[in-house]
Amino acid sequence: MISFFEASLTTLSVHYVGNKMQDEHYALSENPVEINDEILKNLLMQYFLSPYEKVNELYHLFHTSENPDLNEIFHFSSAIFSDPATFHENSKQIAKFLFDVASHPKIKSGELYVAAFHNVQVDGELHDALGIFKSETKETYLKVYPQGGGFGLAYEEGAINIHKLDKGCLIFNTEKEEGYKVAVIDQTNRTTDAVYWKDDFLKLKVRNDNYNQTSNVLGVYKHFVTEKLDESFEISKADKIDLLNRSMKYFKDKETFDIDEFSNEVIGNAEGIESFKNFKENYEKEFGTPIAGTFGISDAAVKKQARVYKSVLKLDKNFHIYIHGNKDLIEKGFDDGKAMNYYKVYFNNEQ
Structure with missing residues (x-):
């Protein structure tokens, strides 16, 4: 700040x-x-x-x-x-x-x-x-000034905008x-x-302060979920979105990050936890950026990362489903008659 x-x-x-x-x-x-x-x-x-x-x-x-x-x-x-x-x-x-x-x-x-x-x-x-x-960008500004019974106009080229x-x-x-x-x-x-x-x-x-530690973990985890998980597990896009939503909730609710607590609460699967920790270690070695096992969570970093955490499920060019909560309320299936995939969504009220 x-x-x-x-x-x-x-x-x-x-x-x-x-x-x-x-x-x-x-x-x-x-x-x-x-x-x-x-x-x-x-x-x-x-x-x-x-x-x-x-x-x-x-x-x-x-x-x-x-x-x-x-x-x-x-x-x-x-x-x-x-x-x-x-x-x-x-x-x-x-x-x-x-x-x-x-x-x-x-x-x-x-x-x-x-x-x-x-x-x-x-x-x-x-x-x-x-x-x-x-200062690299120059702009042209109009000037309005009193003249006689009205106003005159002039301009100034090559001026600097103090707001840019x-x-x-x-x-x-x-x-x-x-x-x-x-x-x-x-x-x-x-x-x-x-x-x-x-x-x-x-x-x-x-x-390597709390802001960057928070940004790094969220960035590494997002890359792990969206790119790496498919190599070892069969996982739907809805499940990926749920994993991302749960990680964001963890960072919004907690004041301190703990790698073991985060892994157990968010991933909750021993094989998945081991895969994530290995992915994090490889990132640290490749980029020379150590990520501490525990650190204070930066709210500013969480807000910035939240903008790029996607919670939308895109279905062809017809539908977008935004998943913000319980993934158990959405089910995926296959219709033999139409030879197409489908999602079934449960809800209480329509708005």
């Missing part, structure tokens, strides 16, 4: 980063921006920070050698946190580094903002933070040994060819 009701913007430097694949260059400012207008400062705070109020997933800066000091953004951030007087010079180095790694022709040029904040709240604690933001932050990250001055606590936004260039902000520029690793 990130909020900024106590936050203040202390320093801001702005640079321009082009796409070298398009023979563009970068332009570095000589000094930080002086902001004397409080309205402008508040607008910048809204532009930079308000999108993070809905961000729950946090990361760490990392390096493949497991030494975060070798991560360039970690290096520049550490220098700024240690000595704020080096802020502008390190902001230039950040812009140069972004120019070097943005080596895909689809990457858009734009302004790079490097900002220092005081008292940004994350997970209930106040910390100084370094913000790195890039293209790319950004907040690096909080905490958990330095693990690579700092980092929140990230990337609204453009989401294709695999152009995902450079998280991977090449920041080099992020998921922070």
